[in-house]
Amino acid sequence: MYPGDFFYTKDHEWVQVKGQEAVVGITDFAQKQLGDVVYVQVPGVGTKLSSHQTIGSIESVKAVSDVFSPVSGEVTAVNAELADSPELVNQDPHGKGWIIKLKPASPKELEALMKAGDYERFLEGLEK
Amino acid sequence: MKRTRFYPYQQKLGGRMIEFFGWEMPVEYTGIISEHLAVRQKAGLFDVSHMGEIHVRGPQALDFLQNLTPNDVSRLAPGQAQYTALTTPRGTFVDDLLIYCLEPSFYLLVVNASNSDKDFRWVADHAASFQVKVENVSDAFSQLALQGPAAQKILQPLTDIPLARMKSFASAQGRVAGVSSLVSRTGYTGEDGFEIYTSDPSPGRLWEAILAQGKPYGLLPVGLGARDTLRLEAKLMLYGNDIDDTTTVLEADLKWVAKFKKGDFLGRDVLLKQSEEGMTRKIVGFELRDRGIARPHYPVYVGGAQVSQVCSGTFAPFLKKSIGLVYLPVGQTAVGTAFEIDLRGRRARAEVVPTPFYKRPAI
Numbered sequence: 001m002y003p004g005d006f007f008y009t010k011d012h013e014w015v016q017v018k019g020q021e022a023v024v025g026i027t028d029f030a031q032k033q034l035g036d037v038v039y040v041q042v043p044g045v046g047t048k049l050s051s052h053q054t055i056g057s058i059e060s061v062k063a064v065s066d067v068f069s070p071v072s073g074e075v076t077a078v079n080a081e082l083a084d085s086p087e088l089v090n091q092d093p094h095g096k097g098w099i100i101k102l103k104p105a106s107p108k109e110l111e112a113l114m115k116a117g118d119y120e121r122f123l124e125g126l127e128k
Numbered sequence: 129m130k131r132t133r134f135y136p137y138q139q140k141l142g143g144r145m146i147e148f149f150g151w152e153m154p155v156e157y158t159g160i161i162s163e164h165l166a167v168r169q170k171a172g173l174f175d176v177s178h179m180g181e182i183h184v185r186g187p188q189a190l191d192f193l194q195n196l197t198p199n200d201v202s203r204l205a206p207g208q209a210q211y212t213a214l215t216t217p218r219g220t221f222v223d224d225l226l227i228y229c230l231e232p233s234f235y236l237l238v239v240n241a242s243n244s245d246k247d248f249r250w251v252a253d254h255a256a257s258f259q260v261k262v263e264n265v266s267d268a269f270s271q272l273a274l275q276g277p278a279a280q281k282i283l284q285p286l287t288d289i290p291l292a293r294m295k296s297f298a299s300a301q302g303r304v305a306g307v308s309s310l311v312s313r314t315g316y317t318g319e320d321g322f323e324i325y326t327s328d329p330s331p332g333r334l335w336e337a338i339l340a341q342g343k344p345y346g347l348l349p350v351g352l353g354a355r356d357t358l359r360l361e362a363k364l365m366l367y368g369n370d371i372d373d374t375t376t377v378l379e380a381d382l383k384w385v386a387k388f389k390k391g392d393f394l395g396r397d398v399l400l401k402q403s404e405e406g407m408t409r410k411i412v413g414f415e416l417r418d419r420g421i422a423r424p425h426y427p428v429y430v431g432g433a434q435v436s437q438v439c440s441g442t443f444a445p446f447l448k449k450s451i452g453l454v455y456l457p458v459g460q461t462a463v464g465t466a467f468e469i470d471l472r473g474r475r476a477r478a479e480v481v482p483t484p485f486y487k488r489p490a491i
Contacts, residue, residue: 039420
């Protein structure tokens with residue numbers, strides 16, 4: 001259920017690296033915890049982020065949650081669809097609900113993240 | 129944690145459970161927004177069994193309750209209910225509640241789950257000098273709320289009680305799905321609807337029957353998340369957020385609840401004085417004018433100075449706006465007054481708006 005080519009953080013973000021571009025979003029687990037998303041606050045294109053730095057926040061009806069960048073890099077795109085359709089984060093968190101794209105500064109950072117199997121085990125541990 | 133008698137049914141439906149003042153309750157099933165919209169457009173079924181129930185009976189029951197609450201209990205014929213408060217001698221809130229007249233000299237008080245034990249102690253302590261018996265029957269009662277434009281259509285086939293002519297805040301005893309119940313035309317959503325109380329120890333068939341009957345009408349089970357967004361759109365108070373023992377009945381914009389002419393009640397002198405001299409602050413409704421959601425306790429600024437904090441605030445799913453309630457200095461409470469709210473470090477513009485935010489369409 002969690003895409004095999006993504007990497008995952010303990011804060012429930014995912015990152016997918018496609019050559020020189022990394023796409024970032026939150027996981028299905030995170031969107032379920034949040035409930036109906038109503039606002040997604042994102043940084044501007046060109047913002048330089050360090051790994052673990054706050055990207056912005058996601059507001060749902062009942063909670064607000066910070067989103068942290070899984071990797072360092074410069075923001076090259078933000079998902080403009082989320083302004084009018086924030087529910088994409090709930091409906092398709094691993095696809096159309098992507099949040100930012102960035103140019104990763106250091107590919108080695110992925111080694112510190114979890115692969116799909118590790119993330120799924122991590123989630124099982126949380127549920128206990 | 130305590131569980132209501134409907135817990136197994138909620139689990140079966142996949143309700144996401146949270147802790148609510150010692151109770152394990154569903155916060156949502158299909159999602160707050162879909163549940164909220166179902167109540168506004170079709171119908172929703174809430175388990176509100178965690179609420180507290182207190183029986184007051186005896187030859188001096190009326191006198192006792194007249195003294196204890198600001199509204200005029202003598203207006204209640206058997207079967208009628210009213211919204212009121214348990215007031216302190218300062219005119220502030222111990223709780224808000226409904227009082228039902230079941231029979232002459234026999235009343236039912238329905239109080240907030242969060243205050244159940246506190247309210248019972250308050251009522252029992254004040255009963256000492258009256259010829260009344262006060263009984264905490266919260267554990268015996270289960271309660272469901274069926275709310276929405278389709279509520280009557282859904283409920284009528286299940287009950288012998290004629291609903292079409294049941295007026296708002298009226299009630300009747302009867303059977304619903306074979307379960308002996310008190311049914312009232314009351315609710316906490318701003319929609320038409322009914323609350324159903326039963327002391328039947330196995331009320332599960334009530335839940336199942338209503339859900340089954342309501343399915344073709346789009347009835348959804350609804351959790352506490354949407355219960356809060358619905359009541360806020362309708363500008364209904366929530367104890368702990370909007371009213372408490374520091375806010376007076378008048379400051380809370382509930383002047384209509386205080387019937388000064390009926391005789392003495394706890395806090396009457398203070399409230400009368402406040403109504404004559406004026407208040408220093410009053411609760412108002414606001415809308416955000418910038419993106420974001422104003423949540424409880426966020427700081428509120430007028431003219432650059434912090435004056436209070438948000439009491440209740442959310443994104444209103446039906447109105448599709450961020451709304452909330454706040455106490456402002458009485459000179460700043462006119463509709464259209466602009467002020468600011470600190471949303472986690474970012475100042476957002478807000479404006480005082482008329483309330484209720486939502487009023488159900490007249491039929």
